[in-house]
Amino acid sequence: MTIIATNICCTRGARQVLQDVSFSLSAKECLILRGPNGVGKSTLLRVLAGLSKPASGALELDHDDVAYSGHLDAVKFQLTVAENLSFWAGVYGTDTVAAVIDRFGLGQIVDRHAANLSAGQKRRLGLARLTLSNRKIWLMDEPTTSLDAEHTQLIAKSISEHCGQGGIAVLSSHLDLDIPTAKTLDLVRFVPTKQNDTSMFLEGSY
């Protein structure tokens, strides 16, 4: 199981954001994407997840191995924590809800409606889905947003363990996460070389 990206270019809306990004990852490796806001980290993660296509370049990756976690937690407010997790367990066809609740420290709040959770608790519930999915490749967009130091540690540990068991993780983060095996990819801002790349009617159309 590998991810091989060769000269990937991405667009967001009608604008190009990334130019010639290449990397390769094999089992047990973790890649942290770094770069200023707007450089295209989320866009790259969406491309890896198969949610959008790269404008050019080749991507070797089995989308059936991917579990994706975006900016939003994909948590349903009207359902309880346990109901949210068992829904995703049903979608991914796994049955490790109890173990995951334990692991992410959700035991205290398991019967609470997600509407009454704090931002950090919702984040943990969202990330618990990755463990629940039992998939090999984790793609995480800013997983540590609104988490406290203790739970940031917990997430870093989960990612290390996941990689230790032969998984792959790609994440974007502005924090220094304690993941010993992690590689870092610094994304640089794409500067258009020629003017008027896009038609003025398409410019800013999103």
Place this chain on the structure above:
Amino acid sequence: MLALFVRDLKLAFRSGGGFGLALAFFLIVVMFVPFGVGSDLALLARIAPGILWIGALLACLLSLDRIFQLDFEDGTLDVLATSPLPLSGITAAKAAAHWITTGLPLTIAAVPLGYLLNLSELAYPWLIASLAIGTPALSFIGAFGAAVTVGVKRGGLLLSLLVLPLYIPTLIFGAVTVTKSADGLNPLPSLILLAGLTMFSVAIMPLASALALKANLKG
């Protein structure tokens, strides 16, 4: 897929769900007709099939934008699209859940409302049959419209403009089935055509919705 279907049902019945909305709208529209039209029983009986079908159709339209919009806004749709479920399965499960929470209650509520409009007693079995057979088409065509407009802020108007023309055949055959049975004519041919429309929608619309969703998620 079953998990998604069950979750959608659960959400519809929880607070903020859309379950009561369509039903209440249907009751209000149909109950207002005798007030507006007057108490001419013969006239009411004649327009009852059309009113009941138009009321059910508009009530159905009311809750369509919830099918995908809520899941889109909280990120669930992105995760579902990367999950093992095929997109067409996702749209089919959601359309089916929409029918259970709108089409089915509307079908049942149509019976007392028919009485309110002095609907001919010959027509009741056909009213139930036509709504039960026809409303799944409304949910599946509606899911397609919702998939096309997902991500459009306040896309309700666009959704209506897109979906209403596609509803016309269902409306015609549904209402004709009931009218014919009330007149003592054979309503079976139009009911069969209605069933054909529903089968076509149930077979084609999930695939079309899946394509529309795929195009929209790339934004």
